[in-house]
Amino acid sequence: MPAPKNSIRRSLLVISTIVLSTVLTAPVALAAPSPSSKPSAGSSATATADPSKKSKKSKDSKDSKESKGSKAAPPAKMSTVGGTRLGQAGTQVNLASGVPVLPKGLSARSWIVADAESGEVLAAHNAHWRLAPASTLKMLFADTLLPKWPSSTEHKVESSDLAGIGSGSSMVGIKEDETYTVHDLWLGVFLRSGNDAVRVLAAMNGGVESTVKEMNEHAEELQAFDTVVVSPDGYDAEGQVSSAYDLTLIARSGLQKKDFREYASTVRADFPGETKKNKKGKKVRESFEIQNTNRLLSGDYDVPVYQGIAGVKNGNTTNAGATFTGVAEQDGRVLLVTVMNPEKKESNGVYKETAKLLDWGFKAAGKVDPVGELVPPGSDAQAGARPGAGASPGEAGGAGEDAPGAVGSKPVASAAAGSGAGGIGTALAVTGGVLVLLAGGAFLVNRRWPLPDLVRRRPHP
Helix, strand or coil, X not given: CCCCHHHHHHHHHHHHHHHHHHHHHCCCEEECCCHHHCCCCCCCCCEEECHHHHHHHHHCHHHHHCCCCCCCCCCCCCXXXXXXXHHCCCEECCXXXXXXXXXCCCCEEEEEEEECCCCEEXXXXXXXXCECCHHHHHHHHHHHHHHHCCCCCEEECCHHHHCCCCCCCCCCCCCCCCEEEHHHHHXXXXXXXXXXXXXXXXXXXXXXXXXXXXXXXXXXXXXXXXXXXCCXXXXXXXXXXXXXXXXXXXXXXXXXXXXXXXXXXXXXXXXEEEEEECCCCCEEEEEEEEECCCHHHHCECCECCCCCEEEEEEEEECCXXXXXXXXXXXXXXXXXXXXEEECCCCCCHHHHHXXXXXXXXXXXXXXXXXXXXXXXCHHXXXXXXXXXXXXXXXXXXXXXXXCCCCCCCCCCXXXXXXXXXXCCCCCCCCCCCCCEECHHHCEECCCCCCCCCCCCCCCCC
């Protein structure tokens, strides 16, 4: 006779507690071999690395090789952060009576479907495969740097700010000697995936090197141990990798920030142009419209706007292929989906596969038993070891600016609209988090991040 669903879930949570405890007390992560080596199913050719010394991994040429090769296979062993099944190659899902089958035609090397609030991973495919992330890495850039300056802060661009931008980079059109607000620059990052906007913000933060260092430190704090940052804009770089699991962790963290949610959900906005003289010889500065390149948010000829979509970030480079992390809400449930490098070459393929997985997730949610979880940030996990401990104000899951309710309060609807961004406004707001006490006196941070109904303002045709 099968065990009751609640008992199974409790067992999974207890197992997750043990895994999480192991990660924190004896931090040994598996560094997967290069896919080009095509390890056999029984291969034991793995190396170990301390996540607290992750910066050393960027020197390892194996990291960059893991993202290359059209016929590359996933490593036989990968990280088990979030659950042992997430470290296994192939598709992980608990199909049972009443659970819809996974969609056909999925070709992505890696993908994950997770509940954005509870952190439950509903299904995954090579979740911890370390691949080139492309511009989805800008989510980590934003999550790291957004708190640095008020949105009204102004900066006059110098030529040195734009140095080092990779050939063929996506650009929003920033000009030397022009002044931009931080709000302008973040719109350029999120809507146009502008590497020029990233470089200017990095220059304001003390330069690319210090920014990369902070991003790697923040990734480690989030327990995104698959992630190694080399270039802050996600441009192809030797040794730069992430995973579907990590990108989903990063997106979930970013969505706790009000500004992050606003920028990620903005469909179109006006962006400052270049100062020129008009016919009368007077200097004028006009603006031009920019549109979000996330096709599930803005739509395209072969991809409709997805119902309830609210961001988050897309990317595409030669090495990474197409990558995307999206968040959507339907009927009070919020899902996060990350898709990395669909091998089926078709127009907007990454968005089509994401939409299929979102459709499946909304049908399966509440019916399928999870295969893992999105772990909390390291500081929250350590706080969870003390009875009654919780996130401090302003931290992810804590009672910060977006947390009018008490811990464990139910979601409330938000009708806020963005300003200065074409009226396309915020999509998510956040209340508090909870700690769950499990049997045997063990504490597990199972922090729930309630997200209120998404208020979509559809773009005009």
